[in-house]
Amino acid sequence: MSHLSDAQLHQLRKKLDEREAELQSQVRGAREAAADQASGQAGVVGDQGDNATDRLQHGIRHVEMSRDIEELVEIEAARRRMDDGSYGQCVDCHQPIEARRLLAHPTALRCALCQGRYEQMHPSRLRDPG
Incomplete structure (x- = not known):
């Protein structure tokens, strides 16, 4: 049972x-912007600088949309934990996650101590979408 x-x-x-509503709006907007840009540039011939700028902007949009979709998956997982009664319990040490941590990061899977250990053992890497 939850300590909350x-x-x-x-x-x-x-x-x-x-x-979730905010992220869905952002993802929808990014998809619409990408479609508008693709249709607006059909038949337009640019120089190498234009092409490089377009690739960079596309890469940034791709990374942002991927991050937003990943967070949407985390939100759904948090809701499932709420429904099954495991929400707020650290997946590593099985101790309660502090309420103030959950208020700051509602999708948290780990208590602050275990999260620190996890980040030391699994350093994040920048990804190149292209």
């Missing part, structure tokens, strides 16, 4: 709902 009160769970669920 019903009021805290309600507040956290609301934060997840708000963030």
Whole structure:
């Protein structure tokens, strides 16, 4: 059973709902912008600088959309944990995750201590979308 009160769970669920709506809007906007750009540039011949700028902008949009989609998956997983009663429990040490950590990062899987260990063992790497 969760160590969080019903009021805290309600507040956290609301934060997840708000963030999901924001991310869905951003992903939808990015897809529309990419489609508009592709149709607007049909038949346009640019120089190498234009092409490089277009590739860079496309790469940035791709990384941003990938990050947003990944966060949407994390939100859905957090909701499943809320439904099955495991929300707020660290996946590594199985201890409760502090409420203030969850309020700051509602999709958190780990307590702050285990998250620090995880990040040391799994350093993030920058990815090249192209």
